[in-house]
Amino acid sequence: MSKTEPHLIIRMGSHAEKDYIQKTIQFMDGIIVGANLLEATPGATASLLINCAGAKLPTITYYIDPMTYAFGQYIDPATRTLRSDLDWIKSEQKAAGKTGKTIRAVKHSYRKLAEQFGTPFSNALSRGRAVTQADLQTDAELEASCQRLADYQQKRIASILSDDPVSQALADQAPGPAAVFAPYFYIEPSNTDVGIDFLLACARRTASFTNKTPVHAVVCADESSLKDDAFLKRIGGEIPDTGVSGVWLWFSKFHEDKADGQTLTSFRSLIETLSAKISVYNMHGGYLSLALSTVGLTGVSHGVGYGEQKDVVPVVGKSTPTVRYYLPPLRKRLGVPQIERCFDSLGILTPSDFHEQICDCVVCKGVVSKSLSEFGAFGDLHYSTPQSKRLAQTPAAAKRCRFHFLLNRIKERDRIKKSTTAEIVNGLRLAHERWSEQPSLAGACDHLERWQVVLG
Amino acid sequence: MSHSTESALFDPVASYTRRKGFRRQQAEVQFYEYRIDLYGYSRGRNETVAIELKLRDWKRAVEQALLYQLCADRVFIALPTRASSRVDAELLRQHGIGLIAISDSFRCVQIVPARPSSVVRGHYRDTYIEMLLEPSL
Numbered sequence: 247m248s249k250t251e252p253h254l255i256i257r258m259g260s261h262a263e264k265d266y267i268q269k270t271i272q273f274m275d276g277i278i279v280g281a282n283l284l285e286a287t288p289g290a291t292a293s294l295l296i297n298c299a300g301a302k303l304p305t306i307t308y309y310i311d312p313m314t315y316a317f318g319q320y321i322d323p324a325t326r327t328l329r330s331d332l333d334w335i336k337s338e339q340k341a342a343g344k345t346g347k348t349i350r351a352v353k354h355s356y357r358k359l360a361e362q363f364g365t366p367f368s369n370a371l372s373r374g375r376a377v378t379q380a381d382l383q384t385d386a387e388l389e390a391s392c393q394r395l396a397d398y399q400q401k402r403i404a405s406i407l408s409d410d411p412v413s414q415a416l417a418d419q420a421p422g423p424a425a426v427f428a429p430y431f432y433i434e435p436s437n438t439d440v441g442i443d444f445l446l447a448c449a450r451r452t453a454s455f456t457n458k459t460p461v462h463a464v465v466c467a468d469e470s471s472l473k474d475d476a477f478l479k480r481i482g483g484e485i486p487d488t489g490v491s492g493v494w495l496w497f498s499k500f501h502e503d504k505a506d507g508q509t510l511t512s513f514r515s516l517i518e519t520l521s522a523k524i525s526v527y528n529m530h531g532g533y534l535s536l537a538l539s540t541v542g543l544t545g546v547s548h549g550v551g552y553g554e555q556k557d558v559v560p561v562v563g564k565s566t567p568t569v570r571y572y573l574p575p576l577r578k579r580l581g582v583p584q585i586e587r588c589f590d591s592l593g594i595l596t597p598s599d600f601h602e603q604i605c606d607c608v609v610c611k612g613v614v615s616k617s618l619s620e621f622g623a624f625g626d627l628h629y630s631t632p633q634s635k636r637l638a639q640t641p642a643a644a645k646r647c648r649f650h651f652l653l654n655r656i657k658e659r660d661r662i663k664k665s666t667t668a669e670i671v672n673g674l675r676l677a678h679e680r681w682s683e684q685p686s687l688a689g690a691c692d693h694l695e696r697w698q699v700v701l702g
Numbered sequence: 703m704s705h706s707t708e709s710a711l712f713d714p715v716a717s718y719t720r721r722k723g724f725r726r727q728q729a730e731v732q733f734y735e736y737r738i739d740l741y742g743y744s745r746g747r748n749e750t751v752a753i754e755l756k757l758r759d760w761k762r763a764v765e766q767a768l769l770y771q772l773c774a775d776r777v778f779i780a781l782p783t784r785a786s787s788r789v790d791a792e793l794l795r796q797h798g799i800g801l802i803a804i805s806d807s808f809r810c811v812q813i814v815p816a817r818p819s820s821v822v823r824g825h826y827r828d829t830y831i832e833m834l835l836e837p838s839l
Contacts, residue, residue: 568735582734583769590821619825625734637732685797686768 248521249667252536253545254659255309255527256652258283261290266550266648271298271306273656276424278309278547282316284402285362286355292406293413296420307424310399311529315466316356317367317377318431320559328434330376334559362402364394377431379444392429392452399426400459422459425492428452430464432498432558438477441467446488453489462492464529466558469500472512482519492525492544498558502534503578503693510534510700517543530556533577534697536659540667541701548655551648569644571624572651574605575677576691577658579651582625587686589618607653609646624650667701674698705782708739711755711804715780716740718802718810724751726834733773733826736766741774743834750774750827751816753802756781760789767799773826776816778802786813 253275258267260283271277277298284291299308319330335356341347352360352371360367366381382388400422408417429448433441449463463485471477485493495516500509520526521542528535531546532554548554551569570579585604594600597614600621604610614620624647627637662670674694682691705711716727724742731741731752740753752774756763763779770777778800781789786803791814794801800816 581736581769583736583772586772586823587769587821619823622825627732627734686765688765 248542250521250539250542250544251663252539252543252659253527254536254655255307255545255547257530257547257549258291258294259549261287261294263550264294266652267294267298269649270652270656272303274306275545276307276309276547278311280311280313281359281362281398281402282313282353282355284310284406285358288406289410289413292403292420295403296407296416300419300421308421309423309425309427310402311464312363312395312399312427312429313359314363314367314377314395314429315431315464315558317360317370319376319378319434320432321434323557323559330378331374332370332376362398364391366391379440379447382444382447388447388451392448393455395429396426396452396455396457396459396461399423400457425460425462426452426457427494428461428463428490430466433465433467433471433477435468435470435474438467438471438474439480442477442480442484446484449485449488449490453491460491461489462494462525462527463488463490464494464496466496467498468558469497469505469509472497472500472505472509472516478512478516482516485520486523490524492527493520494527494529496529496556496558498556501555502532502697505696507696507699510696514538514541514700517541530554533658534700536662537670537697537701539662540670550652551644566638568625568639569647569651571647572654574654574658575603576681576687576694577677578690578693580687580690582622584686584690586618586621588681588684591684592680594618605650605654607650607657609650609653613646671698671702674701705757705804705806708755708757711757711780711782712740714804714808714810715753715755715802719751719753723747724749728830728834731830731833733770736769738770738774741830741834743831749776749818750830751776751778753778753780755779756785758785760785764793764797764799768797771798771819771821772823773830775818775822775827776800777819778812778816780804780810782806783811789813 255276255278256267256274258277258279279291295308299306316335319328320334322329332352335353336350337353338348339351341349357371360371366377370377382391404417404420407413407420430445445463453461465481517526517538518541525544526542527545528543529547531548535543535546570581571585573580573585592603594603597618600614600618601611613623624643626640626643628640630638674697678691678694681687712729719742723744723746726743728741731738738752739755742751752770754763754766756779760779760781767777767779780802783803783805786801789801791801794814798817801814803811803813
């Protein structure tokens with residue numbers, strides 16, 4: 247185990263996030279996009295990637311997440327049954343030639359992605375059944391598929407640029423990704439050995455290709471796997487032997503601030519074990535992951551406003567979530583009134599008290615400039631449509647929260663780089679001492695104690 | 703008779719607070735991500751009240767009441783009498799939150815008085831008073 251300088255890799259979820267990316271990318275270490283986004287908007291995504299990670303910003307790297315897990319089996323959160331019907335990548339779409347009728351079909355971006363990936367992904371869509379290990383049984387099938395995915399990640403940006411007369415000239419200079427991901431699928435907790443075998447086979451085969459780009463594996467599993475000793479032993483012991491140079495961890499439902507001590511300790515141990523041999527990243531992580539660079543974590547990625555954890559099965563049908571204010575001392579998002587309720591007892595009585603004790607980023611200095619009452623602007627509400635019955639956060643308020651969060655995350659990365667473990671732990675201890683007695687934050691500070699134990 | 707839903711508690715509590723002088727009232731007043739079950743204003747006392755109704759979960763009610771102290775002069779939680787007996791009255795007193803018990807016959811009794819909020823923010827309070835004084839209400 248050794249301390250590393252944590253890399254902060256921003257994950258772009260949609261082009262609505264372009265403004266955040268463009269304004270902050272120069273302070274990040276990398277950007278990652280899902281291949282489904284690349285196929286949905288090829289020109290715009292390719293152009294953004296080369297502007298973020300090209301000659302203009304040579305120190306920024308990019309990654310394309312092949313999203314292969316989306317073509318696999320998943321556990322239906324409602325019924326807890328294993329489903330192979332690919333329904334999670336389907337949506338209601340207008341039926342051609344039938345006014346007002348809709349059909350449930352695979353999303354356009356995934357259809358295009360399957361065309362790029364070829365068999366068995368395209369076959370899976372045709373037959374309406376998920377890709378499993380049985381589809382890549384022979385060496386030839388596995389090799390062809392792994393090769394095609396590696397090629398896709400390495401050449402897709404150049405290919406998109408060369409298709410457009412305006413950007414053709416840039417195609418030759420388009421940088422490649424920082425690493426190529428081997429195909430990966432969700433490792434279902436009741437069938438971990440089969441899932442791990444499949445992951446190892448894909449990783450080993452992709453790593454065997456002789457190319458210059460490093461190969462990384464992705465461990466995509468349930469949070470409960472962090473309490474499965476057999477799972478941890480195999481992942482820790484066998485992933486480095488596949489020949490990959492890096493591994494990205496993605497534990498579905500794993501919230502750094504909610505996970506119990508045992509889960510967090512296992513997470514740390516896994517990082518220590520793996521980082522002794524290869525680079526380790528957390529695909530959807532937050533402050534704790536950044537702090538775990540002290541025991542070897544190389545990098546953390548997350549979205550612009552949330553996304554410090556991600557469930558494998560997407561949450562569908564819920565209203566747009568409120569982007570809550572990231573409270574820097576607690577490294578956690580909270581509602582405006584929960585925070586404002588603490589002001590008097592913490593002696594935060596003026597904007598300068600706020601800047602000193604809570605946040606002095608440019609967003610906060612701009613918003614909370616004349617009066618503390620301006621803090622409410624982070625939670626401003628409006629009726630988003632004339633039919634709305636309930637007030638929702640204004641886009642401007644959400645934007646303030648996102649920029650404030652990103653600026654703080656950059657600051658956290660920089661501070662962690664310069665800090666010892668003892669300094670980080672002490673910071674968490676002081677924050678807990680100061681904030682945990684606040685009546686409106688009952689239970690909201692407990693993670694600070696667990697993190698001290700895990701890091702200490 | 704018994705209280706099977708939170709909404710069944712509303713009318714008795716609204717009548718009770720009206721008798722106490724909070725004649726301008728509004729249900730379901732949104733305060734950021736929360737909805738205050740009943741918000742009232744007494745013109746005579748120039749005082750506002752916020753009430754959180756719950757059938758059982760008094761701890762959750764207290765969490766919300768603590769936040770409503772930012773926007774109302776006095777804050778109560780209101781529960782059926784049987785559930786109200788489980789409430790930690792000392793905790794309520796410590797935070798200045800009041801408790802109203804609603805009997806099976808829908809009679810309201812103040813068990814713990816609410817102290818004036820020490821953290822009320824004029825900008826929230828005044829906005830709600832303005833809303834309650836609109837002629838349409």
